[in-house]
Amino acid sequence: LLESVKRLAEEALRSVRSLALLLRPSMLDDLGLEPALRWQTKEISRRSGIPISVNIEGKIDALPENIRICIYRAIQEALTNCMKHAQASRVSVTVEQREDLVSATVQDNGKGFDINQLHSEGLGLVGMEERVRALHGQLNISSQPGKGTVVSFALPLALERVAAV
Numbered sequence: 001l002l003e004s005v006k007r008l009a010e011e012a013l014r015s016v017r018s019l020a021l022l023l024r025p026s027m028l029d030d031l032g033l034e035p036a037l038r039w040q041t042k043e044i045s046r047r048s049g050i051p052i053s054v055n056i057e058g059k060i061d062a063l064p065e066n067i068r069i070c071i072y073r074a075i076q077e078a079l080t081n082c083m084k085h086a087q088a089s090r091v092s093v094t095v096e097q098r099e100d101l102v103s104a105t106v107q108d109n110g111k112g113f114d115i116n117q118l119h120s121e122g123l124g125l126v127g128m129e130e131r132v133r134a135l136h137g138q139l140n141i142s143s144q145p146g147k148g149t150v151v152s153f154a155l156p157l158a159l160e161r162v163a164a165v
Contacts, residue, residue, distance in 0.1 A: 032061030033068045040076060041093055048083040051090055058097025067155055070131045071095065071104055074139075077124045078106035078151040086110025086149060103154040112143045128153075 028036040034056050041052040060071070075093060082091050088110030095104045125141075128151075132139045137155035 028068065028072055033063065033071060034061055036072055037075060037093070037095065040072070041079065044079045044083060050083065050088055052079070053090070053092045055092070055094045057095070058102070060095055060097045060102065063097065063102060063157070067102060067135060067157070070135055070137075070155065071102065074128045074131060074151075074153055075104055075106060077128045081124060081151075082106065082108045082110065082149070085113075088148065097157075100157050101154055102157060103152065105150060105152040107148065107150045109148045112145050112147045112149055114145055115141060115143050 027039060037056070038054055041054050044050075045052045060068070063071075075095075079091065079093070082088055086108045088108035091106065091108045093104070093106050096102065129139050132153045132155065135155050137153055139151075139153045141149070141151050143149035
């Protein structure tokens, strides 16, 4: 009985550590946003069996910390939703950094849904929208039944806006 309890405690500890890494992996600070996103997509792909392509353009590792965290967490949430709900066979993640804007898109070829029937039971989409809006950005969700889903967001990089947050 004691061995069984010990195994359960060790398993719970591993799960908590895994969750903490998913929320904010140390590699986001140590290596940068691009390696963290590539690790995240690889892990989600491994767990779900869904191939995820990643295309990153620009120097996203040089972005301010609040923007890097927002991008990481929003993509994480969009990928989690793909894994849970989309029944997709492919997902693509694109991040583009331009002079005054960074944008990201997560697109799947899953079952899609009627956007007018969206009932957010969890806090994921709400949290994603709040993070993006807090940085004066815009979030867009586009989907149709049978045609997959596209989650995209754009964050301004104007220094006065970023410094105000």
